[in-house]
Amino acid sequence: MKHSKLAIVLGLATMSYAVAHAQMPTVTVDPSRHGNLAHAQESVIQAYSSISEAQRENDSHLGGHAQRAKELLAQANQEIGLAGDQADANQGEMAPPSASPAAPPASAPAPANINISGNWTIYAYNVAQPGSSLKQVQINQDGNVLTGNFRGPNQKGHLQGWINGNHVEFSTDTRDVLTFRGEVTSDGMSGMYGIHGEHAPWKAQRN
Secondary structure: OHHHHHHHHHHHHHHHHHHHOOOOOOOOOOOOOOHHHHHHHHHHHHHHHHHHHHHHHHHHHOOOHHHHHHHHHHHHHHHHHHHHHHHHHHHHHHOOOOOOOOOOOOOOOOOOOOOOOEEEEEEEEOOOOOOEEEEEEEEEEEOOEEEEEEEOOOOEEEEEEEEEOOEEEEEEEOOOOOEEEEEEEOOEEEEEEEEOOEEEEEEEEEO
């Protein structure tokens, strides 16, 4: 009996550790080159975030299946990224020789030379109705990897993404996943963001 209780405790501890350390998928495919693949990755992120919410609310009754589903989603997201890489490679083979070196693929960003760490205010147009809304992000940059926190009018959560030169991209770990893509300029950041397959402009200024 004692061994059974110990096994249950260890199992729950292992499950809690896995949930806490799960890595949320991110959009790694360049939407300007492979829009359908990028949209597929956004859908994966949405499903992953919804499962994470279910785990936070009722993980003890899910029997480990939710965590397994997240692992499979992460694997699917990786395969989608590889599909984009393969498409880029095939297009490169078909392209005529060029004197200039090829740019790195979107899924393997070059080391960042711009640091956007800090607190930002995002001014974003709404996708479903007229008007705009304010959102706050706190960004930590380590090389070209971005992590941090997001707060909007109706939800909040973590964020993660990457920066490649002056191109930035990050997604929120929230009930409704938002994916921001844009460029860093001397005035701040701006671009397009997506939610549920719809897109609208955004810009941000450092606080």
